[in-house]
Amino acid sequence: MTTTWTAAALSQDVPAGTAAPGRLGDRDLAIWRSASGKIAAWAxxxxxxxxxxxxxxxxxxxxxxxxHGWRYGQTGQCIKIPAHPGLEPPDAIRVPAFAVAEASGVIWVADGAPATAPPAFEGFTGFRSLQVDAPASVVAEALGGKGDAIRAALGPTPAVALIQPLGPDRSGLHLLAPLSAAPEALDALSVAAEDLRRRAEAGQKGRAA
Ligand code: FES
Structure with a gap:
């Protein structure tokens, strides 16, 4: 069980009225946002x-x-079975739900109830997520840091890099950019992020060879 927060996606990538896949450790998630903007993370x-x-x-x-159109409310409880419109779904029909919170434009998920709120990065917001075919440690090394939250200069633009382990050879990289960044700075950050991905994947291939 991970009772610490994991960065699973960027808020901008799950707009109101949509669902998207995600991961928490070795579990697949459905991350979705209601029409009014409430976020949820389920099995x-x-x-x-x-x-x-x-x-x-x-x-x-x-x-x-x-x-088959079974409908689930915010808590994961089944609230409608279209083939049996007169039936009130039993309480036991429920999707396991995970803790979820948003801060600095990041969707954080956890199994259990973390003792603290997820980290917030003053002055930064979610910019872009990438998948990298390299383990988290190799991505951190390419960023020149350690851990799963690294402040780095990518090209000329300061950024916060949140690294999400997605398996032995794959990671998610969620980048936060300064709220004040100009469009050219964001373009440069995007180019630098692609370059970082190439370097991390090349480094991983070199290790495996
Ligand atoms: S698999 Fe039948 S409603 Fe989901």
């Missing part, structure tokens, strides 16, 4: 027949499975 598996809920569709404050 990515419908209790009915196991369809991925990240493929589902949001209507108002509920998420529906794309297969």
């Amino acid at each position: 990515d598996r419908c209790p009915h027949r196991g369809m991925r809920l990240s493929h589902g569709f949001v209507r108002g404050e509920a998420l529906s499975c794309i297969y």
